[in-house]
Amino acid sequence: IILNSPCNPTGAVMDKEDIKGIAELAEDYDFLVISDEIYEKIIYGKKHYSPGAFSDNVITLNGFSKAYAMTGIRIGYINASERFNEELLKIHQYCTACANSIGQMGALEALRGPQDSVNNMVKEFEKRRNLIVKRLKEMGYTCSKPEGAFYVYPEIENPLEFVSKAAEAGVITVPGLPFGANGEKHIRMSYANSYENIAKAMDILEEV
Structure with missing residues (x-):
């Protein structure tokens, strides 16, 4: 299952109970959740919850283009449990040699700096x-x-x-x-x- 929250057609943000429920189903039925969380910081009056907080059957995708206005620098990341890493790296090495060093330093400063x-x-x-x-x-x-x-x-x-x-x-x-x-x-x-x-x-x- 792929979650793209909060950027669905209505712009709705999923509640914690729904996110947790999906994560629990992923555990019970052993399926994988791919959670695109690029808009996690651009939310109005609600709070972001990640299914990765409730299950190891989650691959979280995120980056810096939206929250830190670093659109052209193309810095992103994946967070997943160790058992997925080897397979993810097989795909990664044929798609991207590496993120540029200037972009990586900019992303680091964005995380460490004032919000x-x-x-x-x-x-x-x-x-x-x-x-x-x-x-x-x-x-x-x-x-x-x-x-x-x-x-x-x-x-x-x-x-x-x-x-x-x-x-x-x-x-x-x-x-x-x-x-x-x-x-x-x-x-x-x-x-x-x-x-x-x-x-x-x-x-x-x-x-x-």
């Missing part, structure tokens, strides 16, 4: 989230308020038509279907942009 910038970034994302959800609802669209990450998935009757018209007007969105079958009648919009640009984009979409 104020991360907290400030999450607060800013929350402001942007509130703006984009409010404006979409005022336009009459159904849109869940994400609990994490920085995407919204408003429900759209004709997603491809919407995406095309929005692009012509200068606002880039993408259809929701590539992110899973439940995204068929949705589009994906990122609010990893300035508050001012999001407000401008909403003005444009309202006119369209």
Whole structure:
């Protein structure tokens, strides 16, 4: 089973009881959980829980691109029990020679340094989230308020038509279907942009 929390189509963050329940099932039925936790620090008003805290049948994936805005440096990591390491290394050695040394030092400083910038970034994302959800609802669209990450998935009757018209007007969105079958009648919009640009984009979409 693959968990990608909190970045699912609604931006919902799984509760501790659900995470623990999945981990316990992995123990009882001996299956593997791959947990992508790249958005663990970008959560609004809730707390992140990892299934790796409750089971050894978990491979945790994480990195520095989201929480520390190190997108282009491509530093990530895997955490797993020792019995998986040899097999993981077989894959790793044919995919990546090594992470660059400058990026590794930057990642180390990000972990050791003050976390104020991360907290400030999450607060800013929350402001942007509130703006984009409010404006979409005022336009009459159904849109869940994400609990994490920085995407919204408003429900759209004709997603491809919407995406095309929005692009012509200068606002880039993408259809929701590539992110899973439940995204068929949705589009994906990122609010990893300035508050001012999001407000401008909403003005444009309202006119369209």
